[in-house]
Amino acid sequence: MAERTIRLTMAQALLRFLDRQYVSIDGSETKFVKGVMGIFGHGNVTGIGEALERSAGGLTFVQGKNEQGMVHAATAFAKQNGRRQIFACTSSIGPGALNMVTAAATATVNRIPVLLLPGDNFASRQPDPVLQQLEMNWDYTISACDPFKAVSKYWDRIVRPEQLMTAAVNAIRTLVDPAETGAVTLALPQDVQAEAYEYPLAFFERTVHAIDRRPPSAEAVRRAARLIEGKKRPLLIAGGGALYSAATDRLAAFAEAFGIPVAETQAGKGALPWNHPLNVGAIGVTGSLAANRLAREADLIIGVGTRYSDFTTSSKSAFARPDAAFVNLNANGADAAKLGALAMTCDAREGLAALGEALAAAGYRSGYEAAELADLKRRWESEVDRLHTLEHEDGLAQTRALGIVNGTIDPSAIVVCAAGSLPGDMHRLWRASGPRTYHMEYGFSCMGYEVSGAFGAALADPDKEVYAVVGDGSYLMLHSELITSLQEGRKITVLLFANGGFQCIHHLQREHGSDGFGNEFRYRSADTERLTGAYMDIDYAAHARSLGAKAYKAETAEQLKEALLLAKRETVSTLIEIRVVPGTNSGGYDSWWHVGVPEVSSSDAVEAAHRNMKERLRAVRRP
Known part of the structure; x- marks a missing residue:
């Protein structure tokens, strides 16, 4: 008896397969792939783009605004869901694909499943070189998708439509494995996406992947x-x-x-x-x-x-x-x-x-x-109380601002953070009420995760208030999915701590003998020809309003509390620009971090810091 088949393009078959995958943990089943986030270009719009338009099945499509940002959002969605549901992400070839590499690494380092479907060069090589194609004369098989090999737990290139059946099964196997999960990349040559094949119907049967709890021996x-x-x-x-x-x-x-x-x-x-x-x-x-x-x-x-x-x-x-x-x-x-x-x-x-x-x-x-x-515990909580109420003569201290936020928002709200000095203060000082209220990406400490991650968390937990806790440096680096949150009607509140630069690294420099160099948002000085002039005056609230968000400003404790209460009543994504005094983060507490300090320098302070580093290394565990 002949095997029953259906003729589909490779892209159509991929979507149909993804739509039929489920996971089961402790007897509870969840549809594994919620949908696809994407930005279309010539490398994917007529392949997987057309398939999403005509035959997406039960998959939801979310339009990203930056490829890295949408993968961060997908990563946060999976993290907030306890790795039980994911979004796939698709891009065109070239810049679109490479924009996803940083976010792929973020997912892999944090052991979070995300499926990446970048377009790739023509397998037929008929239009050669195609727009955005890399040409490596020493190895012509290399494309912009090859860098994903370094950051993916599974990588494959689908050069024939029937190859999908093996690759897709291996992709899902990796994604649902608690020990091996991370970013999975299937590179999709744009011509192969549109090629048809007689796929067996068995490939599209509803499949439940049991994630068994492994007992210890x-x-x-x-x-x-x-x-x-x-x-x-x-x-x-x-x-x-x-x-x-x-x-x-x-x-x-x-x-x-x-x-x-x-x-x-x-x-x-x-x-x-x-x-x-x-x-x-x-x-x-x-x-x-x-x-x-x-x-x-x-x-x-x-x-x-x-x-x-x-x-x-x-x-x-x-x-x-x-x-x-x-x-x-x-x-x-x-x-x-x-x-x-x-x-x-x-x-x-x-x-x-x-x-x-x-x-x-x-x-x-x-x-x-x-x-x-x-x-x-009592002594430590007393220290937290002190930092949460710390007054500073120059304005609002960062630790006090966090204390106000922690004491004002709902304990069940989700706070999302990733990079800068804020993760240190959050880790030490944030009073988390329970699981999945504290959403920190600190495996890769990826600047720009915060706003995108908050959007992903809001997709995963739409009934909760979600706050992105972000410094001005990270916000400037990547905030594009704030627009996507408005488009999708998933409210997030961005708490933008404006301290005039990359103050975390500025502080790290100064701890190790530097006078501080290149890390604050200052104008170039005519006297020194360095970035040592006045701080730049950036109106982040006005920027957010220009995108369609609501926005408030806070420079005092009273203004911050009022802004938080007003933001809670808003129905669309909102930004609160919080002006905090640079260098008012917490630090220390019987800890040390090994960073390389120059052995030779014209600065006595730097050479002293090197000697201190060498002394501290005597006491560390090896390897």
Whole structure:
């Protein structure tokens, strides 16, 4: 009996396939691909563009305004959905494709699924070189899609229409894998997009991908329990995996059962409410004094779903005890093995349950006194209160502005942030009420994610207020999806902290001996011929209004609170321009970050900073 087929173009077949993919977690099914975000050009408009127009099925099309921005929005959408639903993103060849590379890396570093469908050069090479085609004479197969290989978890080029069937299955397999997910790229030559093939109907059957929770091996649990039983000062570190695996209840129960304090990474913040007695706050370079002191004294670190970035480990200086051991619960084997840990390669929720049973059977309890942890937490919360109410003679301090925002908006609102000094202040000082209210992209710290990410979060959670917390530097770098939020009727509120430049890096320079160079938004001085003149006066509120958004300005605490209340009543996307004093961010708290400092300089301060760096390196863990 002949196999039943249907004649479709490759682009039409791809959309039909994507429209039929579902994921199942704990018996709950979700349509995996919500839709496609796109910007059309000659490389995709008559292929996948025509297919979206005529045969999109149940896929929603969202028009991006910048290719990088729309991929950030798709990444944020998937992150806010706990990686259970995605958007695909399509662009033309050349600049359109390359614009997506930075955002692809952002998704991959953060372990967030996003499907990229850039147009590519003609496979037939009949029009050669086609508009926007790269010509590499030493390798003529290279195109603007090849850079995606460096930032994708799976990459393929569809040079024949029937090749789609293998490539699409591999793409979905990678996207739904909790251990291997990230950006997936299918390069689509523009002629092949429009070529037809007799595809078997079986290719388009409704497919449910079961994302099974991987349990730890019994032996791994026994090894970990034996190690933990001999330790008295353990510290739990909650990473993003604790949230993606919906392990927050198990994490709380585990911590409470054994009296173990919990510190949070940027991706894991919100795993426990800020006021939970065992939540000691942020860990690492942007960490709290409570968490960092406990890390320094800990004889055991239990990492739950963390990849141990250098910010989490303070460049491997956070864990000072020579006898400190590590137990890591992670779906990704490479992450589980970091820092020479006893690796439990497993789903975080399943791993905590199994390990908890073993420790309970052994009658384990940490050696902390409740009063010690309570005192550390009380002292840190007192410091947060101080910074939230800090007065500054020159105007509004950044930490106070954040305190006003934190105390005024709804606790269930979503705050989105990514780069600059704001992530440090947010990590230390933001009081998150629970999971998925704190949406931070800090794996790649990608400037420009904030506004796009807020739009993506609003698509994922339309019933919640969504705030983009962004510096003026990041806003100027990428804000185009603010227009898309207006177009789609998905309100976001942009909280634009205007401090006159890239002040985070300006501060980093000055910490390491520099007088500050090239990081503030100043006019060029006629005297020095450098950018040392007056600050540029940029009216961000007027700019937002010109796009169709509502806008307010705030220079005082009272104005900011009033603007937040007014913005909440608005029905369209709104921007609040918040003027804050440069350099009024938080810092320190028993942390260190390793940056390369010149060994030779005409500045004594720089050479002193180099000597200090060398001294600090004596105490770090290796490798």
